[in-house]
Amino acid sequence: MNTDQSDVIVVGAGALGASTALHLVKAGVENVVLVDKDGPGSGTSKAGAGFVGPLAAGWDAGWGRSELDVEYFSIDFYSDLATRHDIDFRHSGHLYIARDADAWKHVAKFHDTDTVPDSQLVEPDEIRAVTKGFLDGSSFHRAVFQPSAVQLSAGKAARAIAAEFATLGGRVESRRPVTGLIKIGNAVTGVETEHGPLYADKVVVAGGSWSNTILGGDYFLPQVPLVLSRMITEPLNVPANFPALNFAGYSDDGSGLLWVREDCGRLNWGMSYPDYPRDDLVDNPIPDRFDDIRLDGIFQVRRASQSLTHLMPGLATDKFWVAHGAPCLTPDRRALIGPIDERPGLYVVGGCNGVGIQHGPGWGKVAAEIVTGATPFVDARPWNANRFGGLYSTNRDVFLALSARSGPMTHV
Numbered sequence: 191m192n193t194d195q196s197d198v199i200v201v202g203a204g205a206l207g208a209s210t211a212l213h214l215v216k217a218g219v220e221n222v223v224l225v226d227k228d229g230p231g232s233g234t235s236k237a238g239a240g241f242v243g244p245l246a247a248g249w250d251a252g253w254g255r256s257e258l259d260v261e262y263f264s265i266d267f268y269s270d271l272a273t274r275h276d277i278d279f280r281h282s283g284h285l286y287i288a289r290d291a292d293a294w295k296h297v298a299k300f301h302d303t304d305t306v307p308d309s310q311l312v313e314p315d316e317i318r319a320v321t322k323g324f325l326d327g328s329s330f331h332r333a334v335f336q337p338s339a340v341q342l343s344a345g346k347a348a349r350a351i352a353a354e355f356a357t358l359g360g361r362v363e364s365r366r367p368v369t370g371l372i373k374i375g376n377a378v379t380g381v382e383t384e385h386g387p388l389y390a391d392k393v394v395v396a397g398g399s400w401s402n403t404i405l406g407g408d409y410f411l412p413q414v415p416l417v418l419s420r421m422i423t424e425p426l427n428v429p430a431n432f433p434a435l436n437f438a439g440y441s442d443d444g445s446g447l448l449w450v451r452e453d454c455g456r457l458n459w460g461m462s463y464p465d466y467p468r469d470d471l472v473d474n475p476i477p478d479r480f481d482d483i484r485l486d487g488i489f490q491v492r493r494a495s496q497s498l499t500h501l502m503p504g505l506a507t508d509k510f511w512v513a514h515g516a517p518c519l520t521p522d523r524r525a526l527i528g529p530i531d532e533r534p535g536l537y538v539v540g541g542c543n544g545v546g547i548q549h550g551p552g553w554g555k556v557a558a559e560i561v562t563g564a565t566p567f568v569d570a571r572p573w574n575a576n577r578f579g580g581l582y583s584t585n586r587d588v589f590l591a592l593s594a595r596s597g598p599m600t601h602v
């Protein structure tokens with residue numbers, strides 16, 4: 191028997207691919223290989239800020255029950271994962287804070303007690319108590335608190351998911367770049383790698399912003415990578431007991447969310463910036479690593495966060511680390527999961543829309559269910575990877591469609 195013959199190959203060990211691989215072995219698929227050009231959690235997942243909460247309450251008007259169901263699934267999934275792995279998991283909720291009445295319209299929609307029953311409205315004089323003394327909220331307009339939300343280290347979480355997969359008998363192939371698909375006619379039967387071919391009955395491409403490179407022009411996945419960055423201070427003894435914070439009303443165009451959270455005694459902060467280099471990768475090849483992304487976006491975040499340094503002096507520091515990633519957005523801001531009709535044997539899980547840490551566990555379970563022919567545990571029809579037909583054939587097409595649709599809060 192050819193030892194490089196598997197049941198399923200998953201290409202890309204980020205939050206989406208690692209989770210798909212894990213749920214495949216949990217579903218009883220015996221021979222699953224998870225291949226990464228670097229290693230688990232080394233791509234955009236490494237840069238994730240680590241917010242995991244019931245976003246479907248207000249993040250995007252097009253989202254529905256399917257997104258909410260995977261969000262609650264993911265919270266339970268990570269709570270369980272944290273019992274076996276150090277992922278800096280914390281069940282301290284998310285607080286959405288409006289700078290002024292204008293910003294409140296971006297925050298108010300998160301208070302939806304139909305979908306998030308424990309959501310609470312918080313008045314300015316209550317913010318200090320909700321943040322356990324961390325933030326004087328008297329100058330803000332109002333806030334929404336979601337106690338059921340959690341936070342974690344995104345890179346550690348992706349690596350822990352891959353480790354669980356390996357513990358259950360899955361095979362992780364790190365530092366094995368996939369260079370193309372192997373096909374017989376239209377059917378995909380494996381992948382070429384820099385270290386020899388791998389064959390499988392089914393191939394799942396979960397390469398994040400590299401997915402279209404991996405697909406090699408064979409098929410265009412309608413998603414566009416948009417740059418996003420986070421910063422982390424040096425250790426400042428920041429207390430670990432306050433909710434992860436999202437501030438509305440601070441970006442140059444007023445619509446982005448500026449996040450701040452505690453991360454191992456440091457501050458982890460960032461914001462979706464509206465300008466360059468957000469669109470740096472739309473018309474350019476995806477670099478092997480994101481280290482060389484220009485820092486213009488960081489300066490935008492710095493400008494925005496200057497207005498908060500009197501409340502959180504740590505944000506004024508000149509000593510910080512930067513990590514960039516490139517979440518992939520789809521024209522309708524919903525994921526892309528399932529088989530590709532034109533290519534038997536080929537599946538995708540992508541279109542993270544900037545929330546792949548949050549949705550990764552649930553999307554991976556759905557992907558595994560589709561690959562194994564089981565009924566998905568949530569309604570996966572909104573994520574049908576073929577739903578756009580051949581409408582989009584370049585990143586720029588998707589970017590233009592997205593820009594036409596974009597309202598406030600849709601940068602990421």
Ligand SMILES: Cc1cc2nc3c(=O)[nH]c(=O)nc-3n(C[C@H](O)[C@H](O)[C@H](O)COP(=O)(O)OP(=O)(O)OC[C@H]3O[C@@H](n4cnc5c(N)ncnc54)[C@H](O)[C@@H]3O)c2cc1C
Pocket residue numbers: 201202203204205206207225226227228229230231232233234235236237238239240241242344366367368369396397398399400401404417418419420460513514515516517518540542543544545546547548549
């Ligand atoms: C600054 C920032 C903050 C964020 N904050 C949050 C947050 O708070 N909550 C949230 O839910 N989401 C957040 N996100 C989004 C989240 O990080 C992404 O949605 C998620 O990481 C995407 O995961 P992925 O598996 O699709 O991609 P990736 O993590 O990029 O994984 C793709 C993998 O494919 C591998 N690969 C690429 N090419 C090849 C090849 N040729 N051969 C083999 N392997 C290959 C890569 O090495 C990589 O490991 C944030 C993102 C950023 C950048």
